[in-house]
Amino acid sequence: MLRESLLMILGAILIWRGVWILLDLIDNRFLGGTHVWSSVVGIILGVIMVYFADRDLEDVV
Structure with a gap:
């Protein structure tokens, strides 16, 4: 049970990290890299x- 929980937590962290980096790349490429618009849209x-x-x-x- 502990092993499965740790795998789920690690998986969620890796997904979070991947999405974060992808959104930063999109922000830099299409929105000028200020993070203002992507932050507002994200909220x-x-x-x-x-x-x-x-x-x-x-x-x-």
């Missing part, structure tokens, strides 16, 4: 995703 998309998960913004605020 908006995150709120939308949390809302649609259970149709409640109580987890966000």
Whole structure:
């Protein structure tokens, strides 16, 4: 059980890292590398995703 939990945690961290690097590359290539627009869009998309998960913004605020 501990082994499976550690593998899940490590997998989530590696996915997070990969997505982070990919979004940084996209930001540098298409948005000038300031991270302002990608941050704003990321926050908006995150709120939308949390809302649609259970149709409640109580987890966000």
